Amino acid sequence: MxxxxxxxxxxxxxxxxxxGSRKNIVYFQDEPISDIITSEPKQLIYKPDDILTINVSALDPETVVPFNLTLVAGGLNNNPLNAQGGLQQQTYLIDYDGNIEFPVLGTLKVAGLTRTELTDMLTQKISEYAKNPIVNVRLANFTVTILGEVRNPGTFTIQDERITVLEALGLADDLTIFGKRKNVLLIREVDGKKKFAKIDLTSINSVNSPVYYLQQNDVIYVEPNTAKIRASxxxxxxxxxxxxxxxxxxxxxxxxxxxx
Structure with a gap:
């Protein structure tokens, strides 16, 4: 006995x-989450602190030279902002008030606009000075952060302005075997407020989620499962x-x- x-x-x-204890391991435990993301913007919307590259071209290149920033030395050859060799394309930072300072045109309000809306606005304004201008706008600092039970967590720069949750997790080399696939958390800033959503990757309906397509500065967190917590x-x-x-x-x- x-x-x-x-x-x-x-x-x-x-x-x-x-x-181990869940409260000592898992991030973002103060549920229930109140500010839920319920809709998806059809296009990326520019906001303060975004960095833009804007190139203007035309059949007569001389007419649009004043509307393009000059190239500057610096940067690496594999830098997506490089225009040629060691020359780097200058960029526009959207300030706190949502404005940029554009050559010739001056201060322009661009926050709250989509790429299509900004392109149309610039084309219309530049057309007063140059014939048939072609405006190309690109977001240069589109990043997403992936944390938790993935093989390669980190912050990733996206070359396009459209990426899905699955593509982002692919950049992080997929979830580990210890990741909770039914409880993936997404954090997004909307109109200056943090909003949240949960994604169930085991369901095919996840592709219809309002957060299936990511936005600039989104954060994805994959919670560890019970086995990982116990072993922690x-x-x-x-x-x-x-x-x-x-x-x-x-x-x-x-x-x-x-x-x-």
């Missing part, structure tokens, strides 16, 4: 020393402790058996 008590005590200690506090020190307890339990069991 005493031997059984020691074995039960041993198993209890092993369980306690090898189990199991380290080398725990192994030594368990080994010592096991040895002690064996000695006590043998002693009690001989004494009987």
């Amino acid at each position: 005493k031997t059984r008590h020691f074995l039960i005590l041993f198993l209890a200690i092993v369980t306690l020393t090898s189990c 506090t199991f380290n080398q020190n725990n192994s030594i402790l368990i080994s010592a307890i096991g040895t002690l339990t064996t000695i006590v069991a043998v002693f009690l058996a001989n004494s009987n």
Whole structure:
């Protein structure tokens, strides 16, 4: 009977020393989430702190030279902002008020516009100075951050202005076997407020989610599953402790058996 008590005590200690707590491991636990994302913008909308490249061309290149920023030295050859060799395309930073300073045209309000709307506005204004201008606008700092149980977490720069949740997770080399596929969290800033959504990757309906297509600065967090949480506090020190307890339990069991 005493031997059984020691074995039960041993198993209890092993369980306690090898189990982590969800509250010590998982991010963003203060549920329920109130600000849920319920709709998806059809196009990316520019906002303060976005960085834009704007190129203007025409059949007569000389007529649009004043509307293009000059190239500057610097940058790497694989930098997507490089125009040629070591020359780098200058960019426009949308300020806190949502404006950029554009050559000749001056201060322009661009925050809240889509690429199509901004392109149309610039084309119309530049047409007063040059014939049939062609305006190309691109967001240069479209990034998404992927955290948690993925093989390659980090912040990724997107070359296009349209990427899905699945494509983003592909950049992070997919979820690990310990990632919760039914509870992927997305955090997005909308009109200066943080909003949230949960995605169930095990359901085909996830492709119809309002957050299936990501926006600039979205954050994806993949929560660890129960197995990963339980194993989180199991380290080398725990192994030594368990080994010592096991040895002690064996000695006590043998002693009690001989004494009987």
